[in-house]
Amino acid sequence: MKLFFFGQLAEVTGKSEMEITNISDTETLLKKLEADFPKLKNLKFQISVDRKIGKGNVILENGSEIALLPPFAGG
Amino acid sequence: MKLFFFGQLAEVTGKSEMEITNISDTETLLKKLEADFPKLKNLKFQISVDRKIGKGNVILENGSEIALLPPFAGG
Amino acid sequence: MTEKKKHKVFREGPISPDFIADSISKHTTKTSIGAHDIFLGQVRADVINGKTVEAIEYSTYQEMAEEKLHEIRELAFTKFELTCMHIYHSLGKVKTGEISLFVFVSSPHRQSAFDACRWLVEEIKKDVPIWGKEIFGDETHVWKENKI
Amino acid sequence: MTEKKKHKVFREGPISPDFIADSISKHTTKTSIGAHDIFLGQVRADVINGKTVEAIEYSTYQEMAEEKLHEIRELAFTKFELTCMHIYHSLGKVKTGEISLFVFVSSPHRQSAFDACRWLVEEIKKDVPIWGKEIFGDETHVWKENKI
Numbered sequence: 095m096k097l098f099f100f101g102q103l104a105e106v107t108g109k110s111e112m113e114i115t116n117i118s119d120t121e122t123l124l125k126k127l128e129a130d131f132p133k134l135k136n137l138k139f140q141i142s143v144d145r146k147i148g149k150g151n152v153i154l155e156n157g158s159e160i161a162l163l164p165p166f167a168g169g
Numbered sequence: 170m171k172l173f174f175f176g177q178l179a180e181v182t183g184k185s186e187m188e189i190t191n192i193s194d195t196e197t198l199l200k201k202l203e204a205d206f207p208k209l210k211n212l213k214f215q216i217s218v219d220r221k222i223g224k225g226n227v228i229l230e231n232g233s234e235i236a237l238l239p240p241f242a243g244g
Numbered sequence: 245m246t247e248k249k250k251h252k253v254f255r256e257g258p259i260s261p262d263f264i265a266d267s268i269s270k271h272t273t274k275t276s277i278g279a280h281d282i283f284l285g286q287v288r289a290d291v292i293n294g295k296t297v298e299a300i301e302y303s304t305y306q307e308m309a310e311e312k313l314h315e316i317r318e319l320a321f322t323k324f325e326l327t328c329m330h331i332y333h334s335l336g337k338v339k340t341g342e343i344s345l346f347v348f349v350s351s352p353h354r355q356s357a358f359d360a361c362r363w364l365v366e367e368i369k370k371d372v373p374i375w376g377k378e379i380f381g382d383e384t385h386v387w388k389e390n391k392i
Numbered sequence: 393m394t395e396k397k398k399h400k401v402f403r404e405g406p407i408s409p410d411f412i413a414d415s416i417s418k419h420t421t422k423t424s425i426g427a428h429d430i431f432l433g434q435v436r437a438d439v440i441n442g443k444t445v446e447a448i449e450y451s452t453y454q455e456m457a458e459e460k461l462h463e464i465r466e467l468a469f470t471k472f473e474l475t476c477m478h479i480y481h482s483l484g485k486v487k488t489g490e491i492s493l494f495v496f497v498s499s500p501h502r503q504s505a506f507d508a509c510r511w512l513v514e515e516i517k518k519d520v521p522i523w524g525k526e527i528f529g530d531e532t533h534v535w536k537e538n539k540i
Binding site for chain 4: 261262264265266268269271272273274275276277278279280281282283284285286287288289340341342343350352353354357358361362365391
Binding site for chain 3: 173175176177217220236238239240241242243244
């Protein structure tokens with residue numbers, strides 16, 4: 095699965111994208127990311143799966159496109 | 170006193186302005202105008218005195234600038 | 245910083261897109277502005293009793309209109325947080341598809357810009373002595389009335 | 393008659409007044425339009441912790457943004473009586489005083505134009521994945537957050 099980081103999250107993690115495998119849902123993903131990038135704990139963001147922001151824990155499937163989205167600031 | 174006619178009222182009366190004298194207030198003026206120009210009776214308009222639209226009967230003074238204003242249509 | 249100087253509202257003929265672009269570009273130096281709201285009134289090809297409007301010919305009671313617009317401007321600056329405000333209205337003939345009213349409001353924040361622009365357009369339509377003759381292709385006409 | 397074709401929203405760098413004029417002039421042939429409302433977002437020289445913003449650098453999650461904008465457009469056409477609607481947003485660097493957002497709504501009547509334009513701007517700010525890095529003169533930056 096592809097995981098994208100945007101805005102401040104790309105800056106903090108030093109990555110704009112990475113491959114992830116063997117992660118079954120967004121809650122598990124979040125725990126792993128916070129372990130790998132402790133600074134994420136202090137930042138506000140949402141997780142999108144296949145370009146939709148889900149409510150609660152979302153199941154991830156092979157080929158899902160996941161993204162970490164900081165607060166929007168268009169305009 | 171100067172009396173101005175605007176928009177449709179200028180068209181109906183055939184005048185854009187006229188001098189009036191010896192008229193003490195707007196109610197008297199209105200009666201005289203409706204006698205001179207019967208078509209005015211069928212038209213909506215307001216009267217301004219010195220560029221203000223007054224409520225009720227307004228006293229006219231020498232030098233007052235009076236105007237007959239059809240419904241506004243700016244924009 | 246507010247700008248309250250009186251400016252010329254009435255312009256002969258339609259308001260051109262280039263004039264609007266020029267007005268917008270004058271605001272580049274005003275870096276406290278975060279939001280502009282622009283209202284444009286365009287002449288519609290309304291069909292009235294089977295005849296299509298081809299142009300509107302605008303006229304005004306200019307002294308009264310300018311006094312009223314001045315009051316409206318002053319009131320807008322007290323009611324809303326505005327950086328600047330510009331109002332232009334056509335006189336004379338404006339063809340269908342052309343622009344006859346240009347209201348341009350700028351503010352640090354969008355809510356004030358939206359509120360003020362909408363309020364201004366309503367005030368102008370309601371209180372400023374302007375008239376419009378809707379002219380048909382056969383040169384007959386009717387007198388326009390604003391809907392609330 | 394409504395126009396719903398997908399169009400390119402994102403543009404590299406600031407949105408120029410000439411581009412806006414050009415968009416306006418394209419509506420001259422649409423003679424059912426009576427009212428345009430245009431919102432422009434301009435980059436403010438905010439002072440943050442004693443340092444002045446000199447530019448915002450915008451980025452987006454383009455595929456998601458385009459899907460979301462498409463939904464917003466479709467919904468706007470069902471909610472409001474619109475003739476047409478155009479949305480443009482900058483990517484990359486936009487300096488203070490320059491324009492980064494251009495929302496252009498046209499309708500037969502002003503109330504729909506005002507309602508739709510304001511609604512669109514709020515939806516864009518709330519739901520479209522766009523980010524802005526506020527850059528200071530010393531090349532440090534902070535990340536912008538929209539106020540409601």
